[in-house]
Amino acid sequence: MGRPRLGITSITLVKTLFLAALDAGAVYFAVVLAWQGSWGFLSFLLLGAGGVNFLLLSHKAYPLRYLFPGLFFLLLMVVVPVGYNIYLSFTNYSTGHILTKEEVIRVLTSREYAPTPPVRFPFYAFGTPEELYGVVLWPEAGPLLLWPDGRLASLEGHQVSDTDADGIPDVLDGRPRLSGRELLAHYGMLQALRVPWENGWLRLATLREFGYFLPQFLYDPEQDMLVDQRTGIQYRAGESGFYSPDG
Structure with a gap:
């Protein structure tokens, strides 16, 4: 026995449900596009939805139902890319010159650049892995205190201790110096700092140094x-x- 075939009523029902879902989606997206002012996409949507309705409802368009799938992919993969490239050739979008x-x-x-030779200042951070208290920068003129909010201040009035007498402070205002591993939690904040300095600014240049940069x-x-x-x-x-x- 042959396989059962869908009757005319079943085909009509499937076609009706498909068109109902298509038109409902088209109406929804048409309202969204109109609200956003995307008139070009709105026009394509209405033409496409109207064309599908015409193909499925009009007896005159019956032969086109078999040509439509091939024509759709031809338009999508050949005609649209060619037309879009022709459009771009008459604009400045292809050059990237779209800034005011x-x-x-x-x-x-x-933009910035580092002077030659580069100017680098070693730094030492103090606090805890959870909270950064301050950073001591070491320029040639003498140490400075860099607060987490980007302010520079003198070390005068602050208690600095060098417990091992190696020339590097170990304690600042009762806060211990952070090790490299403990400092990892604060690198994100340090990288975001741009500290005004002379004619340029200081920012993190390496894991252990701040660098001096100038506006190009x-x-x-x-x-x-x-x-x-x-x-x-x-x-x-x-x-x-x-x-x-x-x-």
Whole structure:
């Protein structure tokens, strides 16, 4: 005996349930896209849902039901990528130049560089693995106290003890010096610090040293130009960017 075939009523029921679910989803996402103002995606959604309804409900579109799966993947994998690449070629998205002038200035002036030779200060942390009390930096001019909130202060007025007489403080205001393992819990906080120092700032450079860094670019609003402090090159604002004298 042959396998039982679905009757016309069963096929109609399956088709109706499928279209009901499709249209309900289309209405929901159409409202979401309209609320977000995504008119392009909304248009594609409505055209797609309308096209599927037309294919399944119209007798004139019966032959297209067998062509639609192949046409769908042709559009998805060939036509859409080609069209999108053609669209990108007429925009500046492919170059990455999508920042405003203010954003460019903010990004460039946040860049840094280390002077030559690099300036490094060893540091020693005090407290407990659960709470960092302070960090003693050791520049050539003399030790300084760096608080966890980024403030620098003199060690005057603080009790510093060197119990083993090796030249390195062991106790600060009653808090012991942290070992390398104990300090691991505080590296995340130390890495986030940018401590103003002379013409630049201090930040964590190695596991045992803070480094001195300078801003690579300075912006002169009066002359509307960026100056690269490392090379001395001046970049003046033009129609679509900042340009050096040689272009």
